[in-house]
Amino acid sequence: MAAWARLASRSRLRPSASGVRGPPRSSPPVPPPPPRAGRAGPAAPPPPPPLRRLLRLPQVRSSSAPTTSSLGDRWRCLGGERRWLASEASAAVPAGEAAELVEVPLAQTGEGIAECELLRWFVAEGDQVDEFQPLCEVQSDKATIEITSRFKGKVHQIHFGPGDIVKVGETLLKMIVGDSQIVSPDNIFPSADKSLGEESVVPSSESNIHSGTLSTPAVRHLAKQYGLNIDEIVGTGKDGRVLKEDVLNYAVSKGLCREQSSSLEESTGQVELLKEAKPLPGVPLYEDKKIVLRGYQRAMVKSMSLAAKVPHFHYLEEINCDSLVQLKTAFQNVNKDNTIKHTFLPFLIKSLSMALSKYPMLNSSFLEQTNEVVLKGSHNIGIAMATTNGLVVPNIKNVQSLSILEITKELARLHEMASHNKLSTADIEGGTITLSNIGAIGGKFGSPLLNLPEVAIIALGRIQKLPRFDDDENVYPSSIINVTVGADHRVVDGAMVARFCNEWKGVVEKPELLLLHMR
């Protein structure tokens, strides 16, 4: 980022920025002045090594000699080289222009990339190159990138070979260029066309794609850091390009940071941000955190919004699970397979299927447009599962044809898949009714929302030990489960749900009825 600041300000400070050719003028001595414009005063700490060193070469046209003494000293140091360079310069550069030896650095290829591997050169020392002509190819992480020349000129010296690692900012090569060429920091590779700024752009809501404002990735990153919209910032660079100073000045005007003091540390981008009072050290910071909803959570937003449009009613019933508890214990006792764990749910699922056979309306689907109800042939009973990624409802297919053992195994398989986020579309689609065993986590009652296009959903509360009366009117401890049935009142009425529930409850409380009706 620092590189850009220096180059940016260099282009503005350079007297020749407007492209006026002419006799040598009192140009800034080497090294270049500090980047802050308008800075007066005593010498600052030694500036960081400049990226682009200008060695003024003697002009072909002999007019007035340069006036600054330091420049004269420099020339004397060149000594014998001078004559050789003069002829080189005259060959490389149009007559009438002063020639400059320019160091071309590896420019920033994007945020956070610090170095690239040089792959190959397209030019050799001594070659004439045009502006935008490819010079070499580098690799940064996943991308191979062609670097094009900012200047028209001649390749003087190549600094790296294929396979070498080049840090961003290091000099790749030296070129002899004509003085009249405007050195703009913005002609970075791949050559940024003017067309980028002139296109009428469809505004994008995504933050990473920038609609038409010209700037380098580093400057855009800076704007983002301040939370600024780069499109609002007036650019003072070439073609209205937004430069780092523009962002910083805009931030100052917005009160986001203090006015720049004259210190070179700023050029490295460390600016103090004036926000709300900073917390005391050691005290934790309680900040808002934004979470983008994805995957299952996103699906839930959609499905629940639709479900809310359906008129629901809820029916609450209590089921005595004493027999079920005994049955589960019996299953466990005869169980020889360690991989199978018997729970209440498979029996509840099978008995639910039995009740559905008698009341198929609860295993149906309502088609609003045609006012038709599709009575589904299979009982694909969905089981709501809470995973780390959110709520998901896979279903067990064809429960009417499965044994309780098969249901137990399938349920275990679906749990396994869900916990590893590996449920297939087939597992999730095609459900006809849903069971939510929320009681496994907690709760007595629920008012579940339908899993459309189903017409019924059942929430199971947790099993509680409660005092109940037996047939002889004695109080005894009973395992009670509360069941809430949610149903689509456009299709199903209270009476039907009540009868269906009675049927289901009857089988659960007297499991032998399951044997009686089993096919």
Added chain:
Amino acid sequence: MSVTRSAGALGAARPLMRLVTMSGVPILRQLHLEERLLRRTADNWCVINDGTAPPTIVMGVSGRVSELVEIEPVLRDRVPVVRRYSGGGTVIVDQGTVFVTFICNKSAVAGLQPFPRDIMSWSGQLYDKVFDRFGEFHLRENDYAFSHHKFGGNAQSITKNRWVHHTSFLWDYDVKNMDYLKMPKRAPEYRLARNHTDFLCRMKEYMPSRSVFTDGIITALGEQFSVQPTDLETVLSNDEEFVPSTKLLSQQDLEEIVSSKGSSSLGVQEVEA
């Protein structure tokens, strides 16, 4: 899936993108085609190759074979090794791999700067539309993943006026094939030293079919481009002058590496055709 065809109705005409769909084409041939489309045409292209044969190891442009590939089994089983023209890492591809490549002019996507991260981000947004309803899709570092499991690897090549972003998608993969590859020295942080089985996942476990996947891509592209299916035959011109840089390493090349272990001579120099 939201249908925002109105994107085109906002006034700006959508640029043309030619679509080439193929199936089972050898990866070397596909990469040569891509290079030709990149360097010798001025059109925007989307190339989809559904599955490839034979199973082939494909390295990035500057990959060092000895560091990335178990050369002895590769020589023994005669697995082809290709060095492609784009950056990035090493993969082994087969019938379970689906390739999707975008070749675009700099100006093709309005406001998109031709830098690696910008293009990567743009691709992530495009694919988010494709995958969002099938799983928890993320662009993680430079990979496409469901949750923390990678199913798509990316590479790019950026030239003066154009760029390529291509992906190898793991619709399915053969665990045994992974044994030909070494664990890479450089790995994304989220990999956390997991081996291939724990790090990767198969798309077929998230999506119903390959065609749902490829149709989804074409639909998503249609929001930004005017997609025109192009016949493969018309694309394969007789451009004999063009020499692609993607190369198949010969048996001899590989044997030399085995015999001169530690030498990096067969590194990048190969790229210079």
